[in-house]
Amino acid sequence: MMGRPPCCDKVSVKKGPWTPEEDIILVSYIQEHGPGNWRSVPTNTGLLRCSKSCRLRWTNYLRPGIKRGNFTDHEEKMIIHLQALLGNRWAAIASYLPQRTDNDIKNYWNTHLKKKLRKMQSSGGCEGGGGGGQSQSNTLSKGQWERRLQTDIHTAKRALCEALSLEEKPNLEDYYSKLPQINNNLMILQAPQPAPTTTTTTTTYASSAENIARLLENWMKKSPTKSSEITTTTQVCMSEGSQSATNNSPDHQHPNNNLEGFFNNNYSSNSSANEEVVPLTFLEKWLFDDAALANVHDDPHDHDLISVSLEEAQSEGLF
DNA sequence: AAAACCTTCAACCGCCCGCTC
DNA sequence: GGAGCGGGCGGTTGAAGGTTT
Numbered sequence: 001m002m003g004r005p006p007c008c009d010k011v012s013v014k015k016g017p018w019t020p021e022e023d024i025i026l027v028s029y030i031q032e033h034g035p036g037n038w039r040s041v042p043t044n045t046g047l048l049r050c051s052k053s054c055r056l057r058w059t060n061y062l063r064p065g066i067k068r069g070n071f072t073d074h075e076e077k078m079i080i081h082l083q084a085l086l087g088n089r090w091a092a093i094a095s096y097l098p099q100r101t102d103n104d105i106k107n108y109w110n111t112h113l114k115k116k117l118r119k120m121q122s123s124g125g126c127e128g129g130g131g132g133g134q135s136q137s138n139t140l141s142k143g144q145w146e147r148r149l150q151t152d153i154h155t156a157k158r159a160l161c162e163a164l165s166l167e168e169k170p171n172l173e174d175y176y177s178k179l180p181q182i183n184n185n186l187m188i189l190q191a192p193q194p195a196p197t198t199t200t201t202t203t204t205y206a207s208s209a210e211n212i213a214r215l216l217e218n219w220m221k222k223s224p225t226k227s228s229e230i231t232t233t234t235q236v237c238m239s240e241g242s243q244s245a246t247n248n249s250p251d252h253q254h255p256n257n258n259l260e261g262f263f264n265n266n267y268s269s270n271s272s273a274n275e276e277v278v279p280l281t282f283l284e285k286w287l288f289d290d291a292a293l294a295n296v297h298d299d300p301h302d303h304d305l306i307s308v309s310l311e312e313a314q315s316e317g318l319f
Numbered sequence: 320a321a322a323a324c325c326t327t328c329a330a331c332c333g334c335c336c337g338c339t340c
Numbered sequence: 341g342g343a344g345c346g347g348g349c350g351g352t353t354g355a356a357g358g359t360t361t
Contacts, residue, residue, distance in 0.1 A: 102348095102349075103330090
């Protein structure tokens with residue numbers, strides 16, 4: 001066999017940016033059937049997209065709980081720290097920042113943070129960096145790597161405990177002073193800004209409806225003539241897609257009957273654009289909760305290492 | 320004003336892994 | 341055990357928008 005066949009028939013597959021109509025079709029389908037079984041999504045929805053494209057669109061843009069826009073100082077520093085610890089394992093890093101997608105983090109790293117760190121290193125006169133750390137770790141034996149990972153996690157946890165001010169006053173200075181050590185002195189960070197205390201960080205979770213609403217807004221701004229068509233066609237699509245769209249009473253309307261009903265029924269209680277949510281990040285939870293570790297690493301071996309590190313840290317009364 | 324260049328980020332591609340038969 | 345398949349991941353691309361010349 002000449003390699004693996006494509007996941008979908010490339011001839012009839014549409015590529016490029018998703019339209020609001022497609023988004024709504026996808027979201028309403030997932031609302032009804034739940035995410036997963038992506039293979040069947042294009043067939044069942046009539047979307048001319050490949051299953052991967054549907055999954056990506058959902059996980060990166062449409063699923064509820066995605067936070068978009070500028071990264072906070074706190075998030076940025078967490079990414080820098082986690083990248084030093086985990087390398088370019090964006091999905092793993094994203095698991096610590098559940099409201100951000102791996103794609104988002106990867107893009108942010110490639111477009112902002114890499115440059116920023118390079119600048120810092122050149123001004124600080126230190127060689128290497130995230131990538132340098134990786135290349136060096138590649139030369140380590142597995143045993144060495146494992147031991148270092150343990151040490152790194154241990155150090156990170158201790159530093160984060162302090163930095164996140166779980167017990168006492170915030171001391172990010174101390175946290176950042178430890179970062180270079182975590183990455184085998186390959187990353188030197190400048191003296192930190194005043195501590196971006198997590199409690200004052202305003203975070204808004206966006207629901208799928210909000211994500212689509214935003215898309216629609218942008219779409220309308222860009223092509224005002226098209227927007228009216230969209231509203232109409234969207235409603236048609238959704239009515240057709242709905243299997244039980246017979247009851248038009250507002251109270252019993254099927255969520256997929258129209259946009260308003262769909263939004264109200266599925267997302268209104270979730271959040272609003274003005275609602276302020278201050279989530280405990282995964283990493284912060286991790287400091288308290290051993291059980292959270294189960295979601296951190298797929299590799300049971302990594303998991304064991306972290307558990308060992310955790311036990312050590314606990315025995316030292318770090319948390 | 321317009322061309323050239325730069326930046327951003329949504330989306331695609333190909334590889335890998337795990338599950339099922 | 342291994343082939344087939346679906347899902348997940350990281351690297352890369354390219355269009356669009358922004359900035360500079």
